[in-house]
Amino acid sequence: MNPRYILYIHLVINDIIMLTLFVLLQLLSYILFTLNVSFCVIMLMIAIATNLNNPLTLAAMAVECYLAICFPLRYPQICTVKKTYIVIGVIWLLSLLTIVPDVFVVLAVKSPDFFSSRIFCMWANIIANPHLDKKRDVSNIMLLVIVWFTLFYTYFRILFTAQAASANAKKARNTVLLHGFQLLLCMLSYVHSLMIGGLTNLFPKSVLVIRYVISVAIQILPRLISPVVYGLRDKTFREYLRRYFLIKRKAQVHPDKTQKRRL
Missing domain, CATH: 1.20.5 (Single alpha-helices involved in coiled-coils or other helix-helix interfaces)
Structure with a gap:
């Protein structure tokens, strides 16, 4: 019944879904190499949506800390369980809006036979459109700007609040800083393809090994921090x-x- 723990559980569930799909796709890629396009699209849609949910949930958790410290008397009225679930719904809506239009474009452009064929399961192999790539980059940049602005605003408001000398305010500042640190780790996913492409050019015979190692370092390791940082610290x-x-x-x-x- 606590909004803080509801958001934390949502963050962990997102990480669980994302990591499960990542491991499953990695195993299937090693065993089968190619997958059915329709199955690949569904898996990638969920994986990308949960990946985008991560920074948005971190922003929501930072706002919750800010309201708890700066508005302690109004906090029970502002942060209710119902409003928390509404925020989670908005997070999912924003994440899906960045990926669903691309899927509709694929459905309109590609032939029905394409969805019954088999490919190596990567979003770049499904959508090879420079306009959609630019649209995705712009939407990702907008989301990151919103999240970073939220983190900076909440941190400095907590820093200069009248209760900044209290232990709770100091803990809230540290928590927001940790949100920022985890967001930096999440942003490594934007150089994922660049790192794989550069190393593949240097070691063309080790494509699968390079893809696996880089993916584990960028996608899995940062998400192992959440249970320790946001769970055991509490x-x-x-x-x-x-x-x-x-x-x-x-x-x-x-x-x-x-x-x-x-x-």
Whole structure:
């Protein structure tokens, strides 16, 4: 029932979906090399949407921190569970709006036989249109500008707020900085194709190995940070985690102690 944890869970679920699809596509590419186009389009749509959801969710979490510190009295009225779910719906809508038009263009341009054929599952192999590439770059830049502006605005408002000397305000500032750090790691995906292309030119016989290593470094490693940074840093989360494991340990230890005492 807490908007902060709802947004955090949404961030983790997005990462789980994205990583699951990434691993699945990597395995299928190694085993089968080519995939059905229709199946590939569906998988890539979900993967790209969840990837775009990540920075938008980070921006929403930064705004939640800002409202909790700068407007503590109005926070319960502003940040409600219902409004949080509306924000998550808007995040998904914005992400899908960047990818769905490209799919409609493919449906209009390509023949029906194309969707029953097999290709190496990459978005560049499905859409080879410079205009759509420019549209995608512009939409990504706009989203990143909005997210970076949100992070900077919330950070400096928390920094100069009247409660900036409190421990909660300092923790909120550090959290927003961590949002920015994770966003920087997410932006590595924009140089994904450039790195693969450059290394492929140097080592043309190791295309699959290069693609796999670069993809793991750029897509997987940054997302391993979320559970540690946003989960274990949280006092309430740690308390419930500790309580859960202590209960488990007690449940395992007490029967043994009881049996020994009876013996």
